[in-house]
Amino acid sequence: MAERQKFYLTTPIFYPNGVPHIGHAYTALATDAIARFERLDGKDVRFLTGTDEHGLKMKQTAAEEGMSPQELADRNSAVFRRMEDALDCTYDDYIRTTEPRHHEACTELWRRMEAAGDIYLSKYTGWYSVRQEAYFDEKETEVGDDGVRREPLGSPVEWTEEETYFFRLSSFQDKLLAHYEANPEFVLPRERRNEVVSFVEGGLQDLSISRTSFDWGIKVPSDPGHVMYVWVDALTNYITGAGFPDESNPLWGHWPADVHIIGKDIVRFHAVYWPAFLMSAGVELPKRVFAHGFLFNRGEKMSKSVGNVVDPFNLVETYGVDQTRYFFLREVGFGQDGSYGHEAIVNRTNADLANDIGNLAQRSLSMIAKNCEGKVPAPGSFTDADKAILAAADGLHVLVRQAMDRQAIKHYLDAVWDVVADANRYFAGEEPWAKRKTDLERMNTILYVTAEVVRQVAILAQPVVPNGAKQLLDFLSVAEDARDFAALGETGRLEVGVELPKPTGAFPRYVEPEAADGGKA
């Protein structure tokens, strides 16, 4: 038996200086959907996420709260982890940059870059922003009315001179451009790639990669007075999670990563700095960096009775995990910006989940329960209509795989729900309830075909709505080991005569809670 194809994907590691917001949730649930998809498609998936716990901000926040940085990291990292759990994320490993294994990986990566001659000591002077952990040209800064000098994003800067190690990023310009050229889908979507290319074409300056102004970080091996710059530390997590530097670790077989899922705000670090570090250290480059867009709350009024639903935990509590996941993945083109609001979430999830697939399953399965002794009915010969809808369902696997090869999550869902809509039309057009009185065999056939389509749709929906999909598969008595994509198509057809449990509604409608307080925001 051939070894399964490996698939390694990551989220960025989150900075647990504050509480998780909807952007973190979006990244995590999207990455999870991809992970589940590839797993169901037979791959040996490794899904890494975690928290990035070093830096001055952590140290300062900890001081403000009267605790050590490690205590703060422990406390807040747990919150992020709980968020991912609340979203039903199936990460295989939750990395924390304060762990020894990560210190080892960073240290070794640094050593290799140094050995390659790409690191040198020099002095950096300029306006430094603690919040951004970055220097700014004086021209970029501005003194505000309050007399405080700030960088463009508004954080205060102070004049700083420090000795710092530099990475020879400037010498990687041509190699990076050659890599983008040879791998047109290294950065997706296309617009992001264009930005990256034009940025690199504009010339690269060497990058300051160490700090002496604080000590909450990973020490530079040859010079412990320095700690590593945030991005050397943070980006390296992706190889730490694959066992680096122990290349005999079985996990190392997962590197290079198939895709780093990130938000578009951190494209440059992932598409320019990270590959340059790896080239320098002689480590293979990840195959793809996929940048998703931002989500905006378009001033939709959230109901007072449900409170501030923008918080990820509240979203899940208010609408449900499946609903939250489905909404963001179906409504927003992955890679583009999107917006969300109460009404949009309710409309989308009620229409697609409750009305379309939930109701289709319920109406067909309850007919089976009532008219077929609760067993999968035996179909007669198939008509053209039967064959057409079955063929549509059977054809989905190829279609969705094509979409997901480019992380086109929305397209994958579009395709699946097109079939759901077809199935509703089919069911209504064939009128099994009428055939019940005139032609039982025909009724059985229609119910069989519909249930079979529901089976395939449920299997395909698992990555996005794992709970509701599981419920549907349970209603169809589909064996646990027949729920992956290998069971799609003709080979996995429902077995006639199998007993089915009494169905109840999967994907309940969201109904507005009666405004008990009599008013709204």
Add this chain to the structure above:
RNA sequence: GGGCCCGUAGCUCAAUUGGUUAGAGCCGACGGCUCAUAACCGUCUGGUUGGGGGUUCAAGUCCCUCCGGGCCUACCA
């Protein structure tokens, strides 16, 4: 200043990458059905594809320009 992306029905988006009368969902109106989660099916309303010009037998798609929105990057001090 240079560069990139976008603007299609009230809303969210399609259109095999120049090829017939620009499609679908949601919303709305009307009708149907009763298996079903106030669900489902059908019909209809709704567009000079932001404006203008050009290339072509043919433009939502290519070129120019203007308007509007977003983003990357650089400069001016």
